[in-house]
Amino acid sequence: MNIPAHAPLHLLHMAAIGTLATHARQPEGFPYPSVLPFAPDPQHRPTILVSRLAEHTHNLHADPRAGFLVVDAPDGDVLSGQRVTLLGTFEPIDSTPEVVRRYLRYHPDAERYLVLGDFTFWAMKLERLRYIGGFGAMGWLAGADLDPLPPLGLDEENALIEHFAVRSQGADGPQLLGVDRYGADLKLGGARTRFVFDDVKRNTETLHAALEDCIERHAN
Template sequence: MNIPAHAPLHLLHTAAVGTLATHARQPEGFPYPSMLPFAPDPRHRPTILVSRLAEHTHNLHADPRAGFLVVDAPDGDVLSGQRVTLLGAFEPVDPTPEVVRRYLRYHPDAERYLVLGDFTFWTMRLERLRYIGGFGAMGWLGGAELDPLAPLSFDEENALIEEFSRSRVNAGGFQLLGIDRYGADLKLDGVRNRFAFDGAKPDIESLHSALEVCMQRHTN
């Protein structure tokens, strides 16, 4: 195994769309792949918003085991780009205000689906993952190995986002989408970016310092 430190975790924050592979009901047993947007939850696991009428939603109700593929190949060369395949089971998630608010920061257009009342949130319970980052950089990890640290709570993340957003109110085109102990997800002039910290930040004080560096680089 030769995986750069935290590379799979950062990849899950870089991409906005993934491929969900469920077990088809008809014809039974076949893989059923479909592409859809996702947002990383506080533990970096994909959270999806799906219609109750969608075929993949029916498949998940019958068998929640699934694969989820995320790829980052900005130059179009998939074999040289990064990709990670997640294996686990998807579980329905209550649409609490915190879950909805966080998802809509990543996908604001999804609000039109939420008002229909037909869409539900699901998050993957991760069992294993395989990361490939180019020749010689690949390997398997257990689900718990993705991030051994306790995640930020919704309240902690929201407080940091509000604080740093207020301090940059004049930075047009800049938006903080999410914060975790390893980096920050940003939107700059409509384009999503991942800012990776120089290491894990186990406390609020070190997070503050890392976010100050992030702000200086992106809003000056």
């Protein structure tokens, strides 16, 4: 069954936690699942922050192939909720100020791990993914089909976030975490949510208009 790519794309921006399945070294060959926070990068790929001492990190160094499961079941009914299983390879990425800044917007508590010095960022290169949106709504997608458009640059995203930061009203005002051509990730009242644009925003002008609408709707 064909599925719209925007469905798993938005799901990857709605969830804060995923299940990482690596290949165990001991006992060799068994899947080794672990739960950990993640943030979507500008290409919507899961970015994780892991300790060099963690078992899953050792596993990724030995074999970077992995699965990553993301679920959204707010009412507790997992079988009726959305979920997506990603297949691909993880690769370490440099802890540049831009990468750190973006990840900490999604997970500010992670700053305490960064100061320890032994945590590194890894991002997943997608090969295939399987999305299930409920009974009878499921299908496979190639990783390249998740988003065929060029992603926003980190500088452009930061400029948009800084521009609209002044519109937030106090601690309960909307806080922009990330922006892409399909929607915006928000923290609202301490909870994370996703504002889905009505269509794809291909340039800065349409992105500004969509974010104006987003902030206006959530300002009160």
